[in-house]
Amino acid sequence: MESLWPQIEPLLAQVTKPARYIGGELGAQMVEHRCDAVSWLLIYPDTYEVGLPNQGLQILYEILNERPDAVAERSYAPWVDMEAAMRAAGVPLFSVENHYDAGAFDVIAFNLSAELVYTNVLNLIDLAGVPVRAVDRTIDHPVVMAGGHCVFNPEPLADFIDCFVLGDGEEVVSEINEVLVAFRTAAGRAAGASASTSREDMLRALSRVPGVYVPSCYDVAYDDTTGRLAGITSKFADTPDRIEKRTITDLGEWPYPRQQLVPLIEVVHDRLNVELFRGCTRGCRFCQAGMITRPVRERPADQVRTMVSAGLERTGYDEVALTSLSSADYSGIEETVTGIIDDPSCSGQVSVSLPSLRVDAFTVGTAAQIQRVRRTGLTFAPEGGTWRMRQVINKLIREEDLYAAVDAAFSQGWKRVKLYFLIGLPTETDEDTLGIVALAKQCVAIGKRYHSSVAVTASVGGFVPKVQTPFQWFGQNTIEELTRKVYLLRDAARPVRGLTIRWHDPKATAAEGIVSRGDRRMGAVIEQVWRNGGMFQEWSEYFDLALWTDALEANGMTLEDAVYRHRTEDEVLPWDHISAGLHRDFLWQDWRDALAEHGLADCRWTPCYDCGACTGYGVEHVVASAVPPAGGSQGTGQDLSTGGQVPVRFLSTAPSSAAPVDGPADTAVALAGEGRS
Amino acid sequence: MRIRFRYSKLGKIRFTSQRDVARMWERAIRRAHLPIAYTEGFSPRPQLSFGLALPTGAESLSEYLDMALDPMRVAEDGVDLDSLPAELTVLLPEGLDIEEAVEVERSKVSLQQMVTSCSWTMRVVGVSRDELAEQASLLLAADTVPIMRERKGREEMDDLRPSVLALAVADASDNLVIDPSGRTVGLVAELSTQPRGVRPTELMRGLIAVSGGSSARSIDGAPTEGASSRIPVLDRVCRTQQWIECDGLRQEPLLGRVVPAGADLAMHAMERAS
Ligand code: SF4
Numbered sequence: 001m002e003s004l005w006p007q008i009e010p011l012l013a014q015v016t017k018p019a020r021y022i023g024g025e026l027g028a029q030m031v032e033h034r035c036d037a038v039s040w041l042l043i044y045p046d047t048y049e050v051g052l053p054n055q056g057l058q059i060l061y062e063i064l065n066e067r068p069d070a071v072a073e074r075s076y077a078p079w080v081d082m083e084a085a086m087r088a089a090g091v092p093l094f095s096v097e098n099h100y101d102a103g104a105f106d107v108i109a110f111n112l113s114a115e116l117v118y119t120n121v122l123n124l125i126d127l128a129g130v131p132v133r134a135v136d137r138t139i140d141h142p143v144v145m146a147g148g149h150c151v152f153n154p155e156p157l158a159d160f161i162d163c164f165v166l167g168d169g170e171e172v173v174s175e176i177n178e179v180l181v182a183f184r185t186a187a188g189r190a191a192g193a194s195a196s197t198s199r200e201d202m203l204r205a206l207s208r209v210p211g212v213y214v215p216s217c218y219d220v221a222y223d224d225t226t227g228r229l230a231g232i233t234s235k236f237a238d239t240p241d242r243i244e245k246r247t248i249t250d251l252g253e254w255p256y257p258r259q260q261l262v263p264l265i266e267v268v269h270d271r272l273n274v275e276l277f278r279g280c281t282r283g284c285r286f287c288q289a290g291m292i293t294r295p296v297r298e299r300p301a302d303q304v305r306t307m308v309s310a311g312l313e314r315t316g317y318d319e320v321a322l323t324s325l326s327s328a329d330y331s332g333i334e335e336t337v338t339g340i341i342d343d344p345s346c347s348g349q350v351s352v353s354l355p356s357l358r359v360d361a362f363t364v365g366t367a368a369q370i371q372r373v374r375r376t377g378l379t380f381a382p383e384g385g386t387w388r389m390r391q392v393i394n395k396l397i398r399e400e401d402l403y404a405a406v407d408a409a410f411s412q413g414w415k416r417v418k419l420y421f422l423i424g425l426p427t428e429t430d431e432d433t434l435g436i437v438a439l440a441k442q443c444v445a446i447g448k449r450y451h452s453s454v455a456v457t458a459s460v461g462g463f464v465p466k467v468q469t470p471f472q473w474f475g476q477n478t479i480e481e482l483t484r485k486v487y488l489l490r491d492a493a494r495p496v497r498g499l500t501i502r503w504h505d506p507k508a509t510a511a512e513g514i515v516s517r518g519d520r521r522m523g524a525v526i527e528q529v530w531r532n533g534g535m536f537q538e539w540s541e542y543f544d545l546a547l548w549t550d551a552l553e554a555n556g557m558t559l560e561d562a563v564y565r566h567r568t569e570d571e572v573l574p575w576d577h578i579s580a581g582l583h584r585d586f587l588w589q590d591w592r593d594a595l596a597e598h599g600l601a602d603c604r605w606t607p608c609y610d611c612g613a614c615t616g617y618g619v620e621h622v623v624a625s626a627v628p629p630a631g632g633s634q635g636t637g638q639d640l641s642t643g644g645q646v647p648v649r650f651l652s653t654a655p656s657s658a659a660p661v662d663g664p665a666d667t668a669v670a671l672a673g674e675g676r677s
Numbered sequence: 678m679r680i681r682f683r684y685s686k687l688g689k690i691r692f693t694s695q696r697d698v699a700r701m702w703e704r705a706i707r708r709a710h711l712p713i714a715y716t717e718g719f720s721p722r723p724q725l726s727f728g729l730a731l732p733t734g735a736e737s738l739s740e741y742l743d744m745a746l747d748p749m750r751v752a753e754d755g756v757d758l759d760s761l762p763a764e765l766t767v768l769l770p771e772g773l774d775i776e777e778a779v780e781v782e783r784s785k786v787s788l789q790q791m792v793t794s795c796s797w798t799m800r801v802v803g804v805s806r807d808e809l810a811e812q813a814s815l816l817l818a819a820d821t822v823p824i825m826r827e828r829k830g831r832e833e834m835d836d837l838r839p840s841v842l843a844l845a846v847a848d849a850s851d852n853l854v855i856d857p858s859g860r861t862v863g864l865v866a867e868l869s870t871q872p873r874g875v876r877p878t879e880l881m882r883g884l885i886a887v888s889g890g891s892s893a894r895s896i897d898g899a900p901t902e903g904a905s906s907r908i909p910v911l912d913r914v915c916r917t918q919q920w921i922e923c924d925g926l927r928q929e930p931l932l933g934r935v936v937p938a939g940a941d942l943a944m945h946a947m948e949r950a951s
Contacts, residue, residue: 013734013911018692024770264693264701264770316704316768349707349715 005099011085019265020048023096026262030097031071038180040064040072041105045120048076053269057111059256060173070177073097077120093127102128106184108142112150115515116537119530134162139199152292153467153575156515158215159523163206167245170254172211179205207239211246220520229519232577244579249619251297262315271319272311280325281603285394285594288466292580294613296604297622308340321353328358331625360401364408377416378409385435391597392427406443410450417456423485424463424477433485437492444498457500462509464516468580470590475566476513482506507545513563519574525551581613678746681781683931686737690772695730705768712750728788732876737916741930743788779931794869796918797877800861803910809862810846815887824882837883840875843867861912877914884909
């Protein structure tokens with residue numbers, strides 16, 4: 001293969017942030033392509049700055065490059081100015097290491113972390129010079145793969161992706177590579193007389209790897225009268241009817257990334273990242289990440305320490321993030337963070353961040369201790385405005401926990417607090433929605449006891465029901481309804497000084513809903529949006545709802561049916577043949593429990609509900625401590641019957657000069673008693 | 678204790694910004710466990726001071742960085758200025774090479790304020806060698822060269838002429854234009870940095886202005902539609918030297934490197950890069 005650098009270099013003078021395209025990161029592997037090694041191009045379908053830090057992609061990059069029979073390079077979506085320059089100059093998509101032509105790789109594999117990047121995926125396949133539709137590809141084209149959270153409903157992309165990989169990629173990536181060695185490498189072809197040169201045979205062989213879904217090996221049937229999906233079934237005896245996700249049992253066996261990439265330019269999450277554990281069993285019902293990554297698998301504490309100290313030494317970063325879905329739940333989190341702070345080799349210059357704070361004073365105490373540089377505010381995610389709402393979504397945070405957390409934050413010097421909420425949740429009433437402002441107002445009042453000016457931001461997202469969660473049957477709120485709720489909040493917040501409401505565009509929420517739960521026919525919509533120029537739909541400056549609604553209409557679909565409609569219990573769902581381990585009847589029961597406002601405690605510390613994630617795969621939680629963390633009520637076995645009714649108490653004493661907070665008790669009563677529909 | 682480094686920035690890394698380079702240095706310094714001094718206050722930063730910003734996309738043989746070391750820790754650990762450049766270079770990304778490190782006096786004036794001019798070599802496309810030579814002599818002969826410059830986000834008219842201290846098309850025999858295709862013409866210039874630094878792209882605008890073209894064009898000097906064919910466009914730029922002028926002597930910012938005004942270190946430096 002020949003480097004495209006001489007053609008790329010002259011383009012870089014014309015584009016913004018040219019360093020996105022030069023590679024050269026610490027940890028980048030300038031691999032030599034060999035005839036006995038399968039070549040992989042791992043692509044994150046968004047900008048370099050967003051994609052580079054992706055840990056999943058970096059893990060696979062290292063695992064593949066450690067194999068003697070594989071090489072891996074990376075690529076990202078060129079920004080619109082670069083893409084235009086590339087197309088004008090006839091330069092295809094390229095890898096950032098060797099600047100090789102993407103179309104010449106054996107595999108191009110996408111990480112799918114968000115639905116609105118799907119049009120970028122099509123664009124990148126096209127930019128690689130590969131036919132966008134899988135049926136048009138020959139054995140000479142790369143195998144187009146996808147993994148990541150979004151593949152738990154693969155159907156909207158089924159026409160474009162040759163094979164999807166479900167769940168943890170650490171083990172399966174090697175199994176896939178072994179299959180491809182036979183088909184893709186000259187050495188493999190020569191060695192195995194059975195190795196066919198037909199693309200179909202190759203995909204068939206891939207479909208037999210557990211955790212791999214090859215859409216072309218399945219028949220899709222639709223009901224003649226209703227037009228609804230009737231079923232997706234395997235065409236062959238040796239391909240499974242239901243594809244189960246892959247789960248690694250022990251995170252300690254995978255201390256990756258060992259050589260985290262350090263980019264030359266600033267990217268999001270520009271710091272050392274060490275994964276504390278995978279999976280989360282808090283059971284928040286809106287949270288797809290929590291549902292599909294069960295069970296909890298903690299990394300051994302000594303391995304965390306080694307990865308942090310070796311990583312800091314190697315990279316020169318002065319910040320380490322201890323990542324996971326709820327980092328404060330890690331057994332012995334306190335010892336872990338103090339161990340890092342007190343490490344003499346860090347000489348007091350390293351800050352530790354916990355990207356996902358639990359809402360309680362204990363967590364804030366830990367955060368205060370470890371955040372050497374308090375340049376940002378603290379963020380909490382109560383998600384629902386009332387206790388009733390939080391019971392529905394199973395985010396079991398009592399008001400006093402939130403206020404204690406906020407009190408701790410303000411008293412320890414923070415002046416800015418950000419609160420995350422969702423609107424458009426199942427059973428939500430206007431009282432629930434307005435509860436957001438009531439909570440945020442209390443937080444401002446708490447802050448005023450410590451500082452003359454404080455800033456509380458309530459960030460409000462529109463809820464998109466996600467597949468493989470108990471809310472997968474719920475009909476999403478309409479754009480109009482979400483907009484009405486946003487205005488309700490905005491008007492209620494206007495008189496409150498120190499409170500800002502920010503919201504996500506309800507139109508973008510609708511577009512996300514279109515792709516999230518679509519069946520295979522949604523592919524035509526995505527393709528049309530792309531053909532009409534709809535790229536970077538995650539970026540507000542390029543998002544255009546009209547592209548989506550026009551494409552829906554052209555394909556005989558409606559927002560009403562695709563997004564706003566409640567699904568019924570007996571309906572065949574487009575992702576029914578895809579399994580994240582969760583039994584459908586568990587999810588249905590949890591949905592009924594949600595409607596009954598019944599919360600469910602964390603199964604790490606309480607008996608198993610047999611959701612299927614452990615029981616189905618013969619795996620179990622790997623948790624060092626059998627007792628829930630101190631402090632807070634978030635599903636840790638404390639009495640949860642009184643989350644909203646308790647009169648609000650401030651856990652620390654106010655400075656003597658501070659004025660009394662007006663009306664906390666009134667608000668608590670108002671929040672508690674109402675809003676049941 | 679204050680150390681001044683001279684380093685080069687060559688190759689692909691030229692597409693990173695000055696800010697990016699600062700962050701690369703900070704990481705390298707931490708990896709080397711240098712006894713660096715930190716600023717006081719709530720969020721301490723390493724005490725580093727970079728000289729004149731180099732435009733993104735330009736290469737350089739002559740970048741400078743001042744670093745303050747913590748005297749207490751220096752006394753304990755010691756610092757070897759001779760081995761330091763090599764030790765730090767391996768910790769920096771490819772394309773950043775430290776050539777020298779010397780101890781300098783603590784000064785109230787920053788490096789950026791001290792530098793009076795920079796020498797540049799440029800590869801130019803869009804014009805023939807004779808056309809470029811003519812434009813250069815027109816510019817040197819002009820009393821004023823008004824161009825549009827960006828200042829605090831606004832475009833305003835400014836006279837470029839006083840800032841152009843030297844300008845010449847490179848001799849065909851010069852080894853200066855490292856472009857085997859022969860597509861480009863070499864240009865050498867010394868541009869003043871006081872009161873405001875002049876960028877090579879602005880020099881291009883000046884050349885266009887004196888040759889009767891409009892100087893109203895995009896910042897990168899790319900020709901706008903309908904422009905005449907004699908528009909010089911930068912292909913490659915390299916800062917070869919920074920100068921501190923004092924009492925008629927031009928001095929390289931590393932101490933003990935005094936050279937008389939007019940000496941052509943720039944040419945020499947460019948040869949080394951080839
Ligand atoms: S199988 Fe049981 S223990 Fe495992 S995640 Fe599901 S409910 Fe929890």
